[in-house]
Amino acid sequence: MGHNDHIDFDLYDRIKELxxxxxxxxxxxxxxxxxxxxxxxxxALSPKQRVVWEKGIVPILNKPINDEEEFxxxxxxxxxxxxxxxxxx
Numbered sequence: 035m036g037h038n039d040h041i042d043f044d045l046y047d048r049i050k051e052l053x054x055x056x057x058x059x060x061x062x063x064x065x066x067x068x069x070x071x072x073x074x075x076x077x078a079l080s081p082k083q084r085v086v087w088e089k090g091i092v093p094i095l096n097k098p099i100n101d102e103e104e105f106x107x108x109x110x111x112x113x114x115x116x117x118x119x120x121x122x123x
Contacts, residue, residue, distance in 0.1 A: 046072050048095055057094050064090045 049068050058065040067083050079087055
């Protein structure tokens with residue numbers, strides 16, 4: 035195993051993008067934990083850090099951050115809605 039096997043590179047890229055766009059205020063607990071996860075992975079969080087992760091960071095990670103993501107999210111929601119709609123008749 036390599037020294038970076040614990041890193042989820044998609045998550046890493048997402049966090050870095052959000053940090054660069056200013057979605058986390060520098061010096062806050064959320065900012066520090068996001069940086070920690072980039073370097074160490076989610077599994078390395080303490081129980082208290084995990085609470086901050088779940089309540090303060092995950093909701094930000096799940097929001098679309100540009101028009102392309104907003105469109106993709108809407109398209110996915112439409113497909114799900116259509117898949118579960120019952121045909122009338």
